[in-house]
Amino acid sequence: MRTPIVAGNWKMFKTIAEASDFSANVSKAAPIAGVEQVICAPFTTLPALSELFKGTSIALGAQNMHYAENGAFTGEISPLMLKELGVKYVIIGHSERRQYFNETDETVNLKSKAALQHGLLPIICVGETLAEREAGKTEEVVRVQTEAAFAGISADQAKTVVVAYEPVWAIGTGKSSSSAEANETIRYIRQVIASLYGQETADQVRIQYGGSVKPDNIASYLQESDIDGALVGGASLTADGFLQLVAGASGK
Secondary structure (H helix, E strand, O other), X not given: OOOOEEEEXXXXXXXXXXXXXXXXXXXXXXXXXXXXXXXXXXXXXXXXXXXXXXXXXXXXXXXXXXXXXXXXXXXXXXXXXXXXXXXXXXXXXXXXXXXXXXXXXXXXXXXXHHHHHOOOEEEEEEOOOHHHHHOOOHHHHHHHHHHHXXXXXXXXXXXXXXXXXXXXXXXXOOOXXXXXXXXXXHHHHHHHHHXXXXXXXXXXXXXXXXXXXXXXXXXXHHOOOOOOEEEEOHHHOOHHHHHHHHHHHHOX
């Protein structure tokens, strides 16, 4: 039985003060069981949130990292730095990183392996553009991205990885794949993982959907057979919104 996981991706939003307010408001709410909760926050807020989330059910995540432990990489953050802060998860290969910052399948793989080596759990993002979808290339795109991301990762490591299927055309656009369509693609991603490691391992990998997920539609995605959670952007920015997402994922 895979535990559902809801991860909020704050992107480039929230000062330390705003992040502190979010934590205070979430802490007032009654705990919601049965769903793993993650906030992937900007680097500047991670030290404060590391302390604020102690004793809560929320795990701390980062939005990116470099694959090297250290070096002459101005402006980058290493896995050692994240681990020191108590970070548990790190988003790797988000479409915005691929589109605006030249992230490639190769760097996604390097970062994923480095994260696992240092005890961090990668949330690996895959997904097609609108042009690729209209050309009927969705399965080809997610297969290539998935195979590249998992190259050199052992079966035991793979079981701990979270995959986020995020069709690029649905991110921040208000458009979303239907739950049935998303489940079909996610089932295919699981088949790709099974081809790499076997069905037993594939059945343990959690695969999220991301792309204009909101409190009023998350339950429909989580009802599908192969969707194990959501990676959520804008709808996770308020405490109420995040709590409603978690509640929706839990079926409450």
